[in-house]
Amino acid sequence: MKKLLSVLFVMGLSFLLVACGDSSDEKETDTSNEKTETEEVNKEESSEADDKTDEKVVEVGETVDVESFEWDVPYQVTVNSVDLVSEYNGEDITEYVSNADENIKFLVANTIIKNTSDEPMITGEYVIPRLGIDTEGSGENFIFELSEEELSKEIAPGEEVDLDFVFIQDLLTVRDPEGNVYLHFEGMTDDQKTYRIPTK
Numbered sequence: 001m002k003k004l005l006s007v008l009f010v011m012g013l014s015f016l017l018v019a020c021g022d023s024s025d026e027k028e029t030d031t032s033n034e035k036t037e038t039e040e041v042n043k044e045e046s047s048e049a050d051d052k053t054d055e056k057v058v059e060v061g062e063t064v065d066v067e068s069f070e071w072d073v074p075y076q077v078t079v080n081s082v083d084l085v086s087e088y089n090g091e092d093i094t095e096y097v098s099n100a101d102e103n104i105k106f107l108v109a110n111t112i113i114k115n116t117s118d119e120p121m122i123t124g125e126y127v128i129p130r131l132g133i134d135t136e137g138s139g140e141n142f143i144f145e146l147s148e149e150e151l152s153k154e155i156a157p158g159e160e161v162d163l164d165f166v167f168i169q170d171l172l173t174v175r176d177p178e179g180n181v182y183l184h185f186e187g188m189t190d191d192q193k194t195y196r197i198p199t200k
Contacts, residue, residue: 057135057182057194064193065116066185068126075126076114076160077185079195083108088146088166096143096168107131107169107197109183114160123161124151130184131167133175135194137187142167174199 058064063078084105086093093100109129115121124144132139142165144151150163165183174181179200185193 056192057196059196062195064185066193067191069186069189069191071126073119073121073126074116075121076112076116077127077193078112078114079183080110080112082110082183082197084169084171084199088164091146093168103171105169105171107167107181107199109165109167109195109197110162111165112160112162113155115155115157118157120154120156122152122154123163124148127151127185129165130187131169131197132182132184132187133173135182137184137189137192137194139182139184139187140167169199171199 060079060082063076065074065076067074084107086100086102086105088106088108093104093106097104111129113123113127128141130137130139130141146166147163150161153161155161169181179198181197181199183195183197185195187194
């Protein structure tokens with residue numbers, strides 16, 4: 001009788017262990033499925049972020065419609081050309097950066113700003129581009145005094161102004177593998193538009 005009880009006990013214990021083992025396997029399977037689903041969601045989110053970045057990055061020569069975040073005023077931007085120079089309108093780079101070497105340049109972005117609103121606008125009050133090392137939207141301000149005359153003009157609806165936005169660019173700070181920097185209009189807002197600017 002004792003033998004029979006011990007055999008039954010061992011069999012019962014075996015069934016219990018097998019049942020526990022199966023539920024453990026099921027849990028492991030569920031976890032791996034969760035990991036796969038999480039990875040897929042992360043890939044989709046990353047892909048969507050890349051698509052959004054691609055949508056807001058344009059090339060020199062293209063025209064984009066933008067709206068001033070602070071003033072809700074629409075305008076149009078066309079960056080016609082970009083030059084890297086050591087002198088601009090008689091001003092030497094060393095007047096802005098003492099002991100500037102050959103890696104420090106003026107980056108001059110010749111740009112047309114068109115007033116697409118129904119009110120007059122003063123360009124310098126509404127349009128504040130920044131030059132950055134990536135597509136995030138942050139960056140350095142331009143030198144206002146070098147374009148002050150054009151920036152201070154009032155332009156009527158439908159009219160445009162042709163001006164230069166002049167920045168200081170240290171070529172040693174360029175991180176992009178292709179040598180690009182990025183000119184942002186309405187940076188770090190939903191309406192951000194970014195020009196890819198080659199420095200090589």
